Amino acid sequence: MNRIPARRVLALPLAVLLSSAVLAAAEAGSDDLPATRSDLSARDAARVADVTAPIADFSKAEAYEAMQGGGGTSIDPVTADAFSHVSANLAVEKQQDFHLGNALFRKLWVSAPSSTQASDGLGPLYNARSCFSCHIRDGRGHPPEGGRDAISMFLRLARPAATPAELAALQNHEALNFPDPVYGRQLQDLAVPGLAAEGRMVMRYDEVPVTLADGEVVSLRRPHYSVADLAYGPLDAATTLSPRVAPIMLGLGLIEAIHPADILAAADPDDRDGDGISGKATMVRDRSGGSLALGRFGWKAQNATVRDQTAAAFADDIGLSTSAENRPHGDCTEQQTACLSLETGEQERLGSAEAPDPVLDLVTFYSQNLAVPARRKASFPEVLKGKQVFYQTGCTACHTPKFVTRRDASDKAFAFQLIWPYSDFLLHDMGDGLADGQPVGLADGREWRTPPLWGIGLTKTVNGHSFLLHDGRARNLTEAILWHGGEAETARKTFSGLPKDDRQALITFLESL
Template identity: 45%
Template sequence: MKFYITFFAFILILSILIGCNVDQPTDVSTSSIPIDATSALSGGDTTILSESSHAFSTPAPNLSADALEKHLDGDLEFEAIFVTAPAEVNPGLGPIYNNITCINCHVRDGRGKPPTVDEKFVSMLFRLSLPNGENGETGQSPIPVPPIPVPGFGTQLNNRAIYGTPSEGTVIIEYSEQTLTTADGARIHLRYPDYTLTDTYKPIPENVEVSPRVAPVVFGLGLLEAIPEETILTYADEEDVNGDGISGKPNYVWDVVEKRYKLGRFGWKANQPNLLQQVASAYHDDMGLTTSLFPLENSHGQSQLKQNPTSPEVSDEILDVVTFYVQTLAVPARRDVNDPQVMHGEQLFAQAQCADCHIPTLRTGVLPGVPSVSNQTIHAYTDMLLHDMGPDLADNRPDFRASGSEWRTPPLWGIGLVRTVNGHTNFLHDGRARDLMEAILWHGGEAEKSRQMTLQMTTEERDALIAFLESL
């Protein structure tokens, strides 16, 4: 008997040890990556070595045991499927919504895409608003102005609804092709999207502003939240005082907890101040779920809603673990950093001014409660600022201080793994680019020079530039 107990204890300890090894990938900074290749460690100590379809959905390797447990609790909630109330598990969906779970849009913690011809909208949504007096059509207001809700629709089109309830409507996307020719005669096709609101449950004002947005990746976000505001502001140059054609403008957006304007960091127009509010607004806007931050339904005041719930449908505990989850997903390491073609591409990236917005290296400060993302040197390739990207990319829908043609520089880390993780290569805020070169050639406005320099490159140079992006 004693032998059996000892034997079972031995097996138990063994399996815990093996389990630990599986849960906590080896410390990449000391093992498989050459020490000098620090630029491969895109997320500092949160970097993992993975080129698989799980590259975006692995916990940071430097989490403590308690932190890992909290992360895994958040992971379950991120995947939780919500249903119509009343129900035992995860009730409260809708009545109007865009999807039933976070993971359906941020597939494998990766990015969404526009639907193909026969598909419905899954991982893409449309923000709505009415033109506002302050910002006018252009939104060049020096003070932040929140988007004005469209009566009967709010600030987001909810294209799905619970049984027996009308959704708000849907959108038809039509593309037309245009061809660009590079200096050395290569032909590159761009597809221009055109969006039409249709099947709305009631007439929608003619002058409604519509902003298409695909779901971005959700790894590495705690690091971006931990970049000190002062650091981000050192790159801001709103009036382009240094005359390089690139301005960089901070968005300031409403913080519902602190009740004041704060630096915007998340969303395609930096329209959310922090991850807690980003997550709460995802529950609210995308799934029709109330929280302590947003206690009124997204359908408040509309005919679809019978009554507002008396207590939050998603608890503060769940908000907390889901926020922690998106703060602590690992960043995949770069590949092929010493490949000559990749290194050539990296030089071209700097020469073509790409690195003036997609800042290669930043240092994080301290994010309270999240030591694993604090004080890290990261290679996210963003400045977290807004840039005017020209009329072709404009959604013409201002968002706080962002004008209708301004977008936040998106981080480029992991971009070479999107194909593996998500099975597509649709880029930019509305997924119109079908590969990385198309994404570059859509750049205009402050990035027009970069675009021109890319068109002037030889095919060999363009291949090198893409090889560099693929290594991120």
């Protein structure tokens, strides 16, 4: 009876302890968390400070605002492929790698053994057969409703630390949390022939009416999640379920090129300035070298690099091993003996993994170089009015409008670019309404990384829906805003109290991103 509360008690002080340690390291200017940018001259630093300063003039668009992905911004016509264009400033000699990566991103993997040995290794338990199956047209996933499939949304399974050894693993950044002992890191609803899938996600909604200050009533969907048809016995009593939809793939290389000092500058985990916003940075292990780095990818900032994010998806979603995630049986656990007895797709002549480094590297390169589409109507009066409301409502406290990427970026295409992601890439407490109860490293069960907003206005054009937030519960932008709580509670209340014209202007602004 005491086992579950004990685990929760172990996890809570660790998050507080490690958060303080991260902030202290940043203030001390450690190598892992630099407090200032070392890539800029004094002149460049002044230019960056000037161009990224908050604005007060909303009478016109800012210089280069429409080019929200910097020099790599796509100005191609807006179609269903708007998220799939190559960065405009990518060198011609590198575009072949982009197209090869695209082919691998779309590749359908098959179970081993297979006559197509370069394509086998799927599963044995899995959620999707390709990256493209989840990130449809490189865009946003959706919940399985209205006849839609469940491929682009899954349930993360995790429990907090239960022993001193597990607590030490968290403290040393050797683990983010701990998988269910039978079902692993996520519920796999598909399996290769001859093996039972783990189970299926069950989802239902309650409609919750919210009355705005002017009397308009908006209905929010409160989701409830459970699992059914479990093939390998019950879940552990301490295992939590966290639904996740596949996120948009835009501008990942640019996000990677933001200097950590610029992200850390907004971190205030103890809310020392008293503004109610307590952005928190997190440190994670780089899977290639094991060094500590700033987490900036994933719903809870659990990955430091695009390569690590890609390797994790290969392992957990498709069941493919890579040099960064050497798990040829994917998410199979020690208790799933039937799964572990099946053949893998590792071919010695092709490399040491089912998706060897050429595959992992090309898919990573493709993911890094997907272009951010240009803004639409950035200078239109209604959009400018909405931008002003966005600022005045307090949205920019977390959705930081712009950054200038580092001069010494590993790829010149990403270097010294003025970009407009509208995110601080920090963890924030979003309140009880959005809480999933699942700690991931420093992120507790109420915290989420601020997602970038660029491209959000084209979701319906590309993906045919407008479902938003980590589990797609919001059917539109208004519902997404009204789900904000915790640190965003004041901004939500301010939005709720706005006149209808101002609320619509803010939505129009978001739709232009």
